[in-house]
Amino acid sequence: MIKLGVNIDHVATVREARRTFEPDPVKAAVISEKSGADSIVCHVRKDRRHINEKDLFALRKIITTKLNLEMSIDPEIVDIALEAGPDQATIVPENRLEITTEGGLEVKSRVKKIKNIVDRLSARGARVSLFIDPVRSQIKAAADTGAEMVEFHTGRYSEAFNHKKNYSKELSDLMRAAEFALKQNLVVAAGHGLTYDNVSLMKGIPGLYELNIGHSIISRAIFTGIGEAVKEMKRLIA
Numbered sequence: 001m002i003k004l005g006v007n008i009d010h011v012a013t014v015r016e017a018r019r020t021f022e023p024d025p026v027k028a029a030v031i032s033e034k035s036g037a038d039s040i041v042c043h044v045r046k047d048r049r050h051i052n053e054k055d056l057f058a059l060r061k062i063i064t065t066k067l068n069l070e071m072s073i074d075p076e077i078v079d080i081a082l083e084a085g086p087d088q089a090t091i092v093p094e095n096r097l098e099i100t101t102e103g104g105l106e107v108k109s110r111v112k113k114i115k116n117i118v119d120r121l122s123a124r125g126a127r128v129s130l131f132i133d134p135v136r137s138q139i140k141a142a143a144d145t146g147a148e149m150v151e152f153h154t155g156r157y158s159e160a161f162n163h164k165k166n167y168s169k170e171l172s173d174l175m176r177a178a179e180f181a182l183k184q185n186l187v188v189a190a191g192h193g194l195t196y197d198n199v200s201l202m203k204g205i206p207g208l209y210e211l212n213i214g215h216s217i218i219s220r221a222i223f224t225g226i227g228e229a230v231k232e233m234k235r236l237i238a
C-alpha cells in the first residue's frame with residue numbers, strides 16, 4: 001500500500017499569521033499519526049515562515065512513525081537537520097520569494113555538493129530523498145549522489161488537473177520517470193499540489209512508495225472541523 005506522509009507546515013502557517021501558540025503543529029502531527037499517517041513531514045525554511053526549530057525538536061521527541069524533514073542545502077539548515085536527526089530528509093530547492101516549493105531540485109549541475117550533504121545526513125541515520133522534477137537527467141544525477149530515494153514534484157500534473165487541462169502528458173511523465181528511477185534502484189515518492197480529487201491517478205505510478213500531502217489535507221480539516229468548533233464556542237458563551 002502507498003504510504004502517506006502528512007505535511008503539517010500549513011498548521012504552523014496559521015499560527016504564524018498571529019505569531020501565537022495555536023494551532024500547534026505538534027498536536028496536528030499526533031492526531032495525524034493516530035489517524036493513520038505513515039510519516040510526518042515538515043519544512044524548516046530559512047525564513048521560518050511556518051515550522052521553526054522548537055517545533056522540529058518537539059516533533060522529533062513525540063513522533064512514533066517517521067519524521068521527514070524537508071530542507072534546503074543552506075549550511076544553517078543542514079546543521080539543524082544534523083542536530084535533529086530526522087528519519088528521512090528530503091532535500092528541496094528553496095527560494096525566499098516563492099509561496100511554496102515551485103520546482104524540483106537542480107541536481108545535475110551540482111552532484112558533488114549534494115552528495116556531500118547526502119553523505120552527512122545518511123551518516124546521521126537519515127534516509128535521504130531528493131525532490132526533483134520527473135526528468136531522466138535529474139533522476140540519473142540523484143542516483144549519482146547516493147540518495148536512496150527521489151520524490152517527484154507533482155505540481156505540473158496537479159495544476160493541469162485542477163485547471164481541467166489535459167494532464168495525460170504530466171501523468172505519463174511521472175509514470176515513465178518512476179520506471180526509470182526504479183531501474184536506478186531508487187525508492188519513488190511523489191507530492192505537491194495533490195488533492196482529494198486528483199490523488200487517485202497517482203496509484204498508476206509504477207512502484208510508488210509514498211505520497212506526501214499537506215495543503216489539501218489541512219484545507220479539508222477546516223471543513224470537517226469548523227462545525228464542531230463553532231458549537232463548542234457557542235456552548236462556552238451560553
Ligand code: PXP
Pocket residue numbers: 007009043070090092100101131151190191192193194212213214215216
Ligand atoms: N513534498 C514536498 C517535497 C514539498 O515541498 C511539499 C510542500 O511543502 C509537499 C510534498 C506537499 O505539498 P502540498 O502542501 O501541496 O500537498
